[in-house]
Amino acid sequence: MLFPDIKYVFLDRDGVINRKAPEGEYVANWRDFQFLPGVEAAIASLNQSGRCVIVVTNQRGISLGLYDNAEVETIHEQLQKHLNAKHAHIDAFYYCPHDKDQCNCRKPKTGLFERAFRDFPEASRANSLVIGDSISDIEAAHRLGLPSIFIQNDLKIQKTGATEAIVLASAVSSSLFEAVAQYLR
Known part of the structure; x- marks a missing residue:
């Protein structure tokens, strides 16, 4: 399945762009941020194809007091600098700082x-598509009537909701790099 008419690609951050922290931990600063393989090339490819790349990410650690808005924004600034050096960029970042059931923005x-x-x-x-690694990403896409690609990074670890996400998603891929190469040529 190809998505030829897609012009706006919404990416989750943790687990799609960078390695997700272990359960109960958070990517709280740039030192914790580890790019997943091929991400820079995948985003550059999306940019070169004329697509707009938008990050949408839940950042519950803010509501838990583990880090603050400024730290998230610093991570995003550093991410953008890193991508710029690789001839890539994110067009916009949106994040939810709330805990569960406190807002209408938390996926x-x-x-x-x-x-x-x-x-x-x-x-x-x-003309929009969501790429995420959790059931909440795929459910948000479904609620909006958007196609989605579920990233199932590590087949050895079955994430909560992965079976439902696989069924609900328009496609499944092992990485952002593979998703872009396979579905967004």
């Missing part, structure tokens, strides 16, 4: 996407 709710659609009025359900 699987759709507030982050709705904000992006307001900021990018050309984006629509017909």
Whole structure:
């Protein structure tokens, strides 16, 4: 399955762009941020194809007091600098700082996407795609009527909700690099 009409690609951050911290831990600063293989090339490929790349990420660690908004923004600034050096970039970052059931933006709710659609009025359900590694990413896409690609990074570890995400997603891939190469040529 190819997605030829996609112009806006919404990426989850932790688990898609960078290695996700172990359960109960968080990527709280740039030192904790480890790129997954091929991510820079995949994002550069999306940029070169004229697609807009938007990060939508839950950052619950803020509500738990483990880090703050400024630290998330510093991570995103460093991420952008790193990508720029690789001739790639993220067009926008949206993050939810809330804990569960405190807002309308924490995925699987759709507030982050709705904000992006307001900021990018050309984006629509017909030309957007979500790539994520959790059931909440895929459920948010489903609620919005968007196609999605579920990233199943480590087949040895079955994440909670992975079976449901596989069924609900439009496609499944092992990495962002593979997803871009296989579905967004």
